[in-house]
Amino acid sequence: MKVSQRTVRLELTEPLRISRSTMAARDAVWLAIEHHGTRGYGEAVTSTYYGLDTARLGRLLHDAGRETARCATPESALDALRAGELPAPGTPPAVTAAVESALLDLVGKRAGVPVHRLLGAAEAPHAATARTVGITSHQAAAEQARRLTRLGFSVLKIKAGAPDPEDDLDRVLAVRNAAPHARLLLDPNGAWSPALADTLLPRYAGLGVEAVEQPLAPGDPEALAALAARSPLPVIADEDAAGFEDARRLAGRVHGINVKLAKCGGVTAALRIADLLAGSGTALMLGCLTASTLGLAPAVHLADRARWTDLDGHLLLAHDPWTGIGGTDGTVRAGREPGLGVRPVHGAPPPGEEPAGWETAGQETPETARDGEAAQ
Numbered sequence: 001m002k003v004s005q006r007t008v009r010l011e012l013t014e015p016l017r018i019s020r021s022t023m024a025a026r027d028a029v030w031l032a033i034e035h036h037g038t039r040g041y042g043e044a045v046t047s048t049y050y051g052l053d054t055a056r057l058g059r060l061l062h063d064a065g066r067e068t069a070r071c072a073t074p075e076s077a078l079d080a081l082r083a084g085e086l087p088a089p090g091t092p093p094a095v096t097a098a099v100e101s102a103l104l105d106l107v108g109k110r111a112g113v114p115v116h117r118l119l120g121a122a123e124a125p126h127a128a129t130a131r132t133v134g135i136t137s138h139q140a141a142a143e144q145a146r147r148l149t150r151l152g153f154s155v156l157k158i159k160a161g162a163p164d165p166e167d168d169l170d171r172v173l174a175v176r177n178a179a180p181h182a183r184l185l186l187d188p189n190g191a192w193s194p195a196l197a198d199t200l201l202p203r204y205a206g207l208g209v210e211a212v213e214q215p216l217a218p219g220d221p222e223a224l225a226a227l228a229a230r231s232p233l234p235v236i237a238d239e240d241a242a243g244f245e246d247a248r249r250l251a252g253r254v255h256g257i258n259v260k261l262a263k264c265g266g267v268t269a270a271l272r273i274a275d276l277l278a279g280s281g282t283a284l285m286l287g288c289l290t291a292s293t294l295g296l297a298p299a300v301h302l303a304d305r306a307r308w309t310d311l312d313g314h315l316l317l318a319h320d321p322w323t324g325i326g327g328t329d330g331t332v333r334a335g336r337e338p339g340l341g342v343r344p345v346h347g348a349p350p351p352g353e354e355p356a357g358w359e360t361a362g363q364e365t366p367e368t369a370r371d372g373e374a375a376q
Contacts, residue, residue, distance in 0.1 A: 001074065003065035004032045005359055007058060010045070010292060011318045017135040019161025019191035020049075027054040028292060029061050033102040035074050040106025040339060042098035043295035044262065052094060060095045063088070068099055074110060078103040082268050093243065097266035101298045101340070104267065108339035115341070116301040116334050119267065125304035126333040127286075129311045130157040130185055133175060141171045142178035149179045153330035156182050157213075157310055161191025165200060169207075176207050185308065187213040190239055197227055205232040211308070213258060213285075214238040221246065225253035236285055236308070247273045251280040256308060258287040260299075267298050274305050283307035293322035297340040300325045300332045321345055 007029050015024040031042045044061060046052050052060075064087035071077035071086075080086040081100055108115045116125055131153045133141050145156055158175055160168040168188075176184065186209050192200065197215045204212065211234040216224050218239035228235035234255035241247050241257045243264050250257060257277060259270050274284050285308040286299050293314045303309050311332050314320045324335045324342030335341015 001069045001071065001077070002034045003069050004034070005058065005061050005065065006030045006032075007054060008321065010290070010321075012290065012316050013318045015134075016132065016159075016290070016316060018159045018187075019135070019189040023290065026290060027057075028295065029054070029057050029098070030294065031061050031065055031098050031102050033065070033068060033074065033077075033099075033106050035106060035110070038106060038109050040074065040102040040104065040109060041294055041342075042101030042103075042105070042298075043291060044094045044098040045289055045291045045295060047094070047262070047289060050092065050094060050262075052092060057095070060092060061098060064091055064095050064099050068103070074103055074106040078107055081266075093265035093269070094262040096269075097261040097264075097298070100266035100268060101261075101294075104298065105339040112338050114301070114334065114336055114338060115267075115298065119271070119301060121301075121304060123304075124334040124336050125301060126331055127300075127303035127306065127309040127311075128154050128330055129309050129327055129332045130155040131312050131315065131330070132187075132310075133158045133171075135159050135162050135168075136171070138171050138174040142174040145175040145179040145182065148330075149182055151329060154182060155185065155308075155330075157185040157187055160186055160188040165196065169200070169203060172204065172207050172209065184209045185211055185213060185310075186215075186233075187238075188215050190214050190217040192216055194223055194227060198230075202232050209233060211236055211256065213256075214240065216240075221250055225250060228254040234283075238287065244269065244272055244276065247276055251277055251282050254282055256283045256285045258285040258308075258310070259306075260287045260289065262289050262291075262295075267302065270299070270302060274302075285309075286311060288313040290316050292317065292320050293325050293342050294340070296332075297322075297325050297335070297342045301334045301340070303332060303334065 010028050011025045015022050027046045032039045068077050104115045131148050162168050192215045213236040221240045236256035237250050237254045238258040284306045286306040287310045290313040296311050296314050315327050322342050326333045
């Protein structure tokens with residue numbers, strides 16, 4: 001197998017302000033894994049919160065790609081990843097998720113089936129996605145809510161955590177008045193203390209908010225579970241539920257867990273968490289980072305498994321360089337074509353031709369076969 005990567009800049013249509021930061025752009029590193037002229041693609045994006053800058057992310061994907069290229073076939077590489085043998089121990093979850101995405105895309109293309117079929121779903125999943133409204137003026141939030149509901153969005157996720165809690169309440173009220181029939185989710189990104197949460201949650205319940213995501217600062221899951229037990233609103237864990245062990249600790253003790261592939265380690269890890277939560281009383285939420293359609297596509301193939309779907313990261317971009325999952329009308333849809341079902345906006349390169357701007361990290365030769373097997 002041969003692997004290549006490319007770094008691109010993803011600009012947002014407008015800066016997104018949350019409680020801890022404001023973001024206007026981020027870098028994405030695309031990974032391509034090729035076998036006999038067929039390519040699969042994955043994406044990882046930079047994240048200050050997860051300690052992944054552009055240089056580190058590029059190095060990690062380069063190393064993981066070279067390791068993956070030593071496998072004899074994409075199918076054996078995917079089996080090794082699912083068994084925990086790839087990539088190397090200590091690899092950040094976002095890198096593992098990108099490698100798995102590229103392998104799923106490639107294996108699906110080689111088998112002639114979409115990824116959701118590889119995962120056992122006969123029909124292409126689709127779901128109403130939440131659309132994020134950042135911390136902004138009340139007027140801007142109301143105008144955005146009106147525009148989004150006209151487009152077809154039925155779920156709005158409002159960011160909270162402004163210095164003045166009353167400002168957040170007024171913003172949610174403005175959105176509620178502008179979109180009276182929309183389902184509202186609230187996300188303070190860990191900005192509240194337990195005492196403040198106790199004061200605010202009944203007021204948000206009175207405004208018809210459906211659930212609140214990570215109201216407390218991460219690092220004390222016991223406090224989050226205790227808040228969930230007394231909250232008048234469902235409480236969803238996000239930053240306090242990164243991986244399987246975090247989910248196991250909170251299963252049955254919070255109302256939901258936000259599973260992001262870049263946070264937990266990819267599709268296989270997400271399915272393990274979904275199986276863990278089944279029947280526990282804790283519902284699954286599928287979330288994302290701001291990324292392109294390529295980065296979100298693997299999660300969309302899981303969308304039928306979630307109670308809440310928050311897969312709008314590609315909709316925040318000024319120019320999405322990939323297409324194939326929709327979402328502009330409020331609904332994301334898994335592609336029906338083989339693999340992830342996504343493609344570059346400007347077309348994919350012909351088979352066997354290296355895409356412009358991509359750096360090759362390995363060559364498809366017998367010497368790169370894993371465990372002494374010849375590359376096929």
